Amino acid sequence: MPPAQTLIRGGLVLVENDHFEQASLLVRDSVIVDIFQGDGPDDLPVMDASGRIVIPGLVNGHTHSHGALGRGGVAQDATLEQFLAGAPALNGQRTAADMRLSAQISAAEMIRKGCTACFDLTGELPGPTVTGLHAVAEAYHGAGMRAVVAPMIADRTIYQALPGLLAALPDDMRQVLGAIRLPEWEQTLAICEEAFASWPVPVDRVRPGLGPAIPLHCSDPFLRACAALAERLDMPLQTHLAETRMQQVAAQDRYGMTLTAHLGALGLLSPRFSGAHGVWLDDAEAALLAKTGAGIVHNPLSNLRLGSGIAPIRALADAGVRVGVGTDAANTSDSQNMFEALRLAANLSRVRANSAQSWVAAQEAFCMATEGSARLMGFDRIGRIAPGWAADLLFLDRTYCHYVPLRDVLSQIVFSENAAALREVMIAGDLVFAGGKVLTLDEAALQQAAQDAAQRLDAANLETRLLTDAAGLLVRSFCHARCAAHPLPIH
Ligand SMILES: [Zn+2]
Numbered sequence: 001m002p003p004a005q006t007l008i009r010g011g012l013v014l015v016e017n018d019h020f021e022q023a024s025l026l027v028r029d030s031v032i033v034d035i036f037q038g039d040g041p042d043d044l045p046v047m048d049a050s051g052r053i054v055i056p057g058l059v060n061g062h063t064h065s066h067g068a069l070g071r072g073g074v075a076q077d078a079t080l081e082q083f084l085a086g087a088p089a090l091n092g093q094r095t096a097a098d099m100r101l102s103a104q105i106s107a108a109e110m111i112r113k114g115c116t117a118c119f120d121l122t123g124e125l126p127g128p129t130v131t132g133l134h135a136v137a138e139a140y141h142g143a144g145m146r147a148v149v150a151p152m153i154a155d156r157t158i159y160q161a162l163p164g165l166l167a168a169l170p171d172d173m174r175q176v177l178g179a180i181r182l183p184e185w186e187q188t189l190a191i192c193e194e195a196f197a198s199w200p201v202p203v204d205r206v207r208p209g210l211g212p213a214i215p216l217h218c219s220d221p222f223l224r225a226c227a228a229l230a231e232r233l234d235m236p237l238q239t240h241l242a243e244t245r246m247q248q249v250a251a252q253d254r255y256g257m258t259l260t261a262h263l264g265a266l267g268l269l270s271p272r273f274s275g276a277h278g279v280w281l282d283d284a285e286a287a288l289l290a291k292t293g294a295g296i297v298h299n300p301l302s303n304l305r306l307g308s309g310i311a312p313i314r315a316l317a318d319a320g321v322r323v324g325v326g327t328d329a330a331n332t333s334d335s336q337n338m339f340e341a342l343r344l345a346a347n348l349s350r351v352r353a354n355s356a357q358s359w360v361a362a363q364e365a366f367c368m369a370t371e372g373s374a375r376l377m378g379f380d381r382i383g384r385i386a387p388g389w390a391a392d393l394l395f396l397d398r399t400y401c402h403y404v405p406l407r408d409v410l411s412q413i414v415f416s417e418n419a420a421a422l423r424e425v426m427i428a429g430d431l432v433f434a435g436g437k438v439l440t441l442d443e444a445a446l447q448q449a450a451q452d453a454a455q456r457l458d459a460a461n462l463e464t465r466l467l468t469d470a471a472g473l474l475v476r477s478f479c480h481a482r483c484a485a486h487p488l489p490i491h
Contacts, residue, residue, distance in 0.1 A: 130194050
């Protein structure tokens, strides 16, 4: 066990997410309690950080641990809706042990790439189980990561969610796909409540949340009940909001209003609410999100991979919406690299902007990817190096090529870093990555287990995959035609 009190000495430290100082950090009981310029006192156990750049851990505002075992299983031309149609083949037949394994390999990747906390919308088919949710919570606890573990839940299949989709399918497919049912939402929420009430790990690091998957995939009474439960249990709630153009087109068809207006009318929007993606949001939706204290998690890589678009992050931030950054799952981003997400958050803002004044700057992007995401998770004092804030720290090698020569440190981190210079990761004062190894997980054993599980699950889901591959193409064509026929006032 490391000493309860440590002086981290000799690093170039990003203080308050604002400026770098040659400073020493006193860490006690998982928290930064003091910052000394220079070397600090001499009578304390020391961790030598000379040659390191010390920054707060990156916070992944949106991912799916179940996606890690599905890595490599998403067609390279898949749109989001096609991907969703394929979910039964990607995620079906999983046991609680598979959920645990997927969360462990997901956590290992995030730690290796400098992420110390994540908001995990974890999915299980046909619906959540207590053992599955507990397995995921235990996986993060064992890995030493912070996480919000939110069951990703729905009471409509994609065929029930998108108006007109079933009618557009050929007869044989309509019969098979139209017959698929998800569990009743009352039953689903009862299981969630049971899992929360018997939460298996301390909630200081790993706590529960709620994840109604996509508004269109959840009936209105279900969404209202989710909001009420989140409020009663004081937990964060996250959904996929306006990820694709199709979702806004379907919202007009189903609700006669935008997705955000609909959620507002149902009472979902509040400071505990965050929407993942937010690609297709108009100005009125941004204003409504800001007014209610709700947030958006920007997932730039997944939005590019699935061709969903580029979220209007500048406009959202200017409207007063709280913004975080996420990677989305390892199977829709092909990586859970928060440094990549951070860089894209800054660079993609340039594609949409009319002038350089409205680009997302390096420091702004960095704050979104640290304390910004943490706030949306309901974590207090996470994502910044300051007295009283969590000792979640990354140690970068300042002799690595990204920093040679070293001039504008934060800019060089945001625009160059990809975790290649990452040497140590600390979470709550404990080292979880050092010497090229994740210290809290047996990565070699996980690698073997993941390969075995993938083989077994692919075989078990083979028949389903034949069906969903064909269905996915039909769903994609339907969405394409429906969007082409339905202009939206946003682009
Ligand atoms: Zn997602």
